[in-house]
Amino acid sequence: MRGFLLIDKAAGNSSFDVIRQLRKITGIKRIGHCGTLDPFATGLLICALGSYTRLNSLLEAREKSYEATLRLGQSTTTGDPEGEVEETAAPNIERFDARAITEAALALDELAVPKYSAVKIQGQRAYKLMRQGVEVEIAPRAVKVHSFQFINPNELSEQNPCLSYACTVSKGTYIRSLSIWIAAQMQTVAHTVSLRRTAIGDISVDDAVKLDELTDWQAALVPCERLFGHLVSRHMDAEQIRVLKHGQSVPVDMADTEQILVLNEMGGIETLGYIKDGHLHPKVNF
Template identity: 35%
Template sequence: MKQARQPIDGVLLLNKPVGITSNAALQKAKWLLNARKAGHTGTLDPFADGLLPLCFGEATKFSAYLLDADKHYRAVLQLGTTTTTGDPEGEVLDTREAAVSRDDIAAVLPRFMGEIEQIPPMHSALKHQGRPLYEYARAGIEIERPPRKVTIRALELIECAPPRVVLDVQCSAGTYIRTLAQDIGAALGCGAHLTALTRTAAGGFSLNQAHTLAELETLDPARRAALLQPADCLVSHLPALHLDDASTTALCQGRSIAHPAPHAGLVRLYTAANRFFGLAQADAGQLAPHRLLATQQT
């Protein structure tokens, strides 16, 4: 008799390699873990590598909280060359001499600190009339894109040997590092594109916590599953409440309860046995269920 597949719930911190899409990495990890349901928390381009948190099972319910979190990148720029995509996968548009110094680069970086506006690249997954922009780009069609506000929280010059420049970038979700590289190149008057990009952190997770697909392939199923972080790691920034069995049951049945929660807004919910079972909205002495695990864990 075929043994029933055990549910897989949790978060895998994956170190995605260069050369594959985020979805291909997700599907490979899903297969290795024998998981039913899976999703990622923000894609990395095929030419990029680094931290790609993957959610499985019940953890997918909370993936949006990491999708919206700040990200941290190590970006390698090639000054003097622009491409159609802003990265090494595009065709070269223009080549100029990158006659700039470290002081020149350091002088323009402050322009890109704080809240800035970016025009999303045509080679992106943003939708226009139901189709991703990259489909229009491949067909040679240019779509007008309104600028979007993003926040660059830190921008540090790590290496400077023009035309090669390495930057450390901490930014809000939705920031296009390819566009940032192009805009910095334009400000320097020589143009630029990304040649390499590594995501080093996302939310509260860092790349040194991540595992490679090659590592997963060497492990047996139990050891692979043991690498998963619990679902509540995605919402650890929210305040926590521990509830008695009666309150837990009421919320899991979809009922609001009276509770003097010390914080207004979303809160993490735990049973009396310290088991996470979802999120509730706290307001005016009431707790209303917001997003709960499929099974009550009392």
């Protein structure tokens, strides 16, 4: 069995907790997700089953959309509610300028990476090293903020020093870091108190299902064409697919491309390939 499930992750579960539960529900051991969500976060987690885990990188590379809320005037060791309070400061709400911060966010080209993150340092996860008392240094990461908008900014006050925002960002952008950056524009500190992933590319969390509501997982499988509509694809018959799966090329009347998905007559993905000089060559067969 192979396919994709769209899960609306609940707060308190790690992304691997979701995988562990799906293995029990489906009986399938080979399951992976397309982009980690922190335990405190909620929202869209695309999970690949069976051989389709080899397609994860294609989905991980897509831009991601979030809604987040930060609390001004208080930083934590992890940048989220799960860490210990590290610093307190005046929230400086009088320095809030929605337009200036929005314009600066859209011009960002790099952001810090949280020390409590899954980034590997010499083969070990940064957060594990930090928990062991080992201080880590992580270089800033190149990012792109495709869209940014504050949500109800007029609600910001001394009694409610919180800002909510929606954004669409490139792969590898840490929203915890973006919240800290926003606070820095106001010359104060902050941490992210809530985070929800609302979309990956054009795939919305509105189409996802909560784990405790997943009564018929096979019926919940998402058509491949729904997930990979942004990529070049081609339907082929059984004989053409057989040839590709033997490592041979198939002649096609298409322009050269470095990446193409070969679909069977039912819309399932059979091969990831490329086209060169009028021939489709297989790279990965499923």
